[in-house]
Amino acid sequence: MTDHQDPPVRLKGVGDSLWVTVDSSLPSERIYEEITKIFDRLKHLAINAKVVIDTGDQDDSDQLVEELSGFLKSKFQVGHVFKAQSRKHTHDIPDERGPDASETGVVTQNDSLIIAGRVRSGQTIEARKHLVILGDLNPGAEAVAGGDILVLGSLQGKAAAGQPDNINAIVMALEFKPTQIQIAGFVVAGNPRMVGSVPEFAHIENDQIVVNDYMKANPFKRMNWPEER
Amino acid sequence: MDGKVIVVTSGKGGVGKTTVTASIGAALALQGKRVAVVDMDIGLRNLDVVMGLENRIVFNIVDIIQGKCKLKQAAIKDRRIDNLYLIPASQSHEKNVIKPENMVWLCSKMKKEFDFTLLDCPAGIEQGFKNSIAAADQAIVVCTPEVSSVRDADRVIGLLYARNITPKLIINRIVPKMVESGDMLSHDDIIEVLSIDLVGLVEMDDKVVVSTNTGTPLIMQKDSKAGNAFQRIAMRLDGHPDLPIENPMDQKGFWKRISKKFSRKN
Numbered sequence: 398m399t400d401h402q403d404p405p406v407r408l409k410g411v412g413d414s415l416w417v418t419v420d421s422s423l424p425s426e427r428i429y430e431e432i433t434k435i436f437d438r439l440k441h442l443a444i445n446a447k448v449v450i451d452t453g454d455q456d457d458s459d460q461l462v463e464e465l466s467g468f469l470k471s472k473f474q475v476g477h478v479f480k481a482q483s484r485k486h487t488h489d490i491p492d493e494r495g496p497d498a499s500e501t502g503v504v505t506q507n508d509s510l511i512i513a514g515r516v517r518s519g520q521t522i523e524a525r526k527h528l529v530i531l532g533d534l535n536p537g538a539e540a541v542a543g544g545d546i547l548v549l550g551s552l553q554g555k556a557a558a559g560q561p562d563n564i565n566a567i568v569m570a571l572e573f574k575p576t577q578i579q580i581a582g583f584v585v586a587g588n589p590r591m592v593g594s595v596p597e598f599a600h601i602e603n604d605q606i607v608v609n610d611y612m613k614a615n616p617f618k619r620m621n622w623p624e625e626r
Numbered sequence: 627m628d629g630k631v632i633v634v635t636s637g638k639g640g641v642g643k644t645t646v647t648a649s650i651g652a653a654l655a656l657q658g659k660r661v662a663v664v665d666m667d668i669g670l671r672n673l674d675v676v677m678g679l680e681n682r683i684v685f686n687i688v689d690i691i692q693g694k695c696k697l698k699q700a701a702i703k704d705r706r707i708d709n710l711y712l713i714p715a716s717q718s719h720e721k722n723v724i725k726p727e728n729m730v731w732l733c734s735k736m737k738k739e740f741d742f743t744l745l746d747c748p749a750g751i752e753q754g755f756k757n758s759i760a761a762a763d764q765a766i767v768v769c770t771p772e773v774s775s776v777r778d779a780d781r782v783i784g785l786l787y788a789r790n791i792t793p794k795l796i797i798n799r800i801v802p803k804m805v806e807s808g809d810m811l812s813h814d815d816i817i818e819v820l821s822i823d824l825v826g827l828v829e830m831d832d833k834v835v836v837s838t839n840t841g842t843p844l845i846m847q848k849d850s851k852a853g854n855a856f857q858r859i860a861m862r863l864d865g866h867p868d869l870p871i872e873n874p875m876d877q878k879g880f881w882k883r884i885s886k887k888f889s890r891k892n
């Protein structure tokens with residue numbers, strides 16, 4: 398891992414919200430510029446979205462959050478904007494779906510996770526590192542991983558790989574028809590035209606999520622020496 | 627031997643749970659079984675209306691659970707079909723007056739009296755749903771060929787599996803013409819996602835509304851496609867699990883064995 402500075406604004410999907418981490422020590426023009434860039438990329442995903450603004454431990458940032466809230470609502474039609482409560486909750490906002498959501502989900506503490514079976518709507522599978530699903534991920538289901546997500550079956554739900562900030566992570570599926578893909582802080586909406594007839598994978602290229610035919614564009618076959626991922 | 631308790635559920639509202647419960651209940655009773663249908667929609671009952679028994683209600687399910695009456699006193703006998711009884715919901719109570727343990731108790735009594743107890747579950751996955759599945763031995767998930775209905779059915783199927791109930795699927799309100807023209811999901815598309823055993827395909831049928839409005843059982847209308855489908859579903863639930871499922875897409879009326887291809891034995 399390279400030792401780089403945090404970007405001034407980062408976006409991440411958490412539960413049903415968009416979590417925006419803002420470095421409030423920067424001049425506000427800079428913040429607005431970055432936020433506009435990120436939300437432009439989201440396109441219609443931003444509409445009616447629930448947004449949480451995280452300014453770190455800054456207690457005097459209420460005004461900034463309020464201004465950003467007005468800005469996001471008018472420019473990108475987001476639904477609600479909240480201020481993140483405290484630093485320690487960064488990756489954990491309350492689950493409004495109640496106990497049922499987790500009752501049927503599988504949550505692991507291990508590094509990598511291989512599971513078999515169908516993941517159904519409302520279920521979430523989380524893995525600290527890589528996640529392999531032998532089966533299908535249905536529409537309405539979610540997979541979240543610190544590393545790669547490989548679906549040996551049909552990916553029709555939402556997959557968030559490289560959480561929170563591993564931009565090298567990929568999402569691969571034999572049938573690639575996701576509703577949404579996230580890698581690190583990047584988000585892209587699934588495209589209903591995705592036919593999913595060949596194995597495809599999503600990865601980050603030039604600050605964008607790009608989807609390619611896995612057999613044709615497989616980035617790993619050019620590596621001369623096998624490495625641990 | 628104890629009877630079976632089957633919950634009819636869907637997640638999404640208005641997909642046909644009450645229609646399914648009333649029709650399959652009637653068909654099972656006509657096949658000679660002792661059947662009770664229970665309206666679990668506390669505060670918003672309507673199984674009584676669909677069955678045309680609204681004006682006979684004296685006691686309801688909450689009264690039984692609160693000890694105000696006996697099970698036999700609350701069970702309303704159907705006007706036309708012997709062996710068919712309705713346990714109505716309460717219109718006036720909050721839905722939270724019943725707890726899952728109350729249902730376990732009630733169903734253990736029902737199993738002694740009836741071969742089949744069908745629970746008409748309210749929409750959603752809240753209290754009414756939890757109560758309904760608490761004591762169920764089997765589940766029927768109803769869904770329509772709409773993306774939102776399939777999504778909700780999938781959610782409910784996950785919750786049922788989490789409670790060790792293996793559900794069966796009914797796809798209701800199929801319009802073959804629309805499926806043909808590509809404007810409606812086909813049953814194959816739906817089964818592909820839900821991957822559970824199919825127990826019946828039911829077409830959109832105007833006779834359903836006629837039957838609801840007149841309180842005449844759908845299955846007693848001889849030329850009703852939906853009625854016939856429900857009758858065959860009842861047979862599949864009672865001793866004829868391998869009765870072929872008629873494909874509404876097959877206009878010539880050939881019966882195809884489409885169930886086996888997708889079935890997963892647990």
Ligand SMILES: Nc1ncnc2c1ncn2[C@@H]1O[C@H](COP(=O)(O)OP(=O)(O)OP(=O)(O)O)[C@@H](O)[C@H]1O
Pocket residue numbers: 636638639640641642643644645646667747748749798799800828829830831832834835838852
């Ligand atoms: N196969 C069918 N053909 C035509 N109409 C139908 C069919 N099945 C159900 N309907 C109609 O759809 C409507 C909803 O059906 P029903 O009340 O059985 O659904 P429900 O799932 O019980 O609804 P709720 O969630 O409100 O309890 C009713 O008007 C009913 O007459």
Ligand SMILES: [Mg+2]
Pocket residue numbers: 643644645667672746
């Ligand atoms: Mg109903």
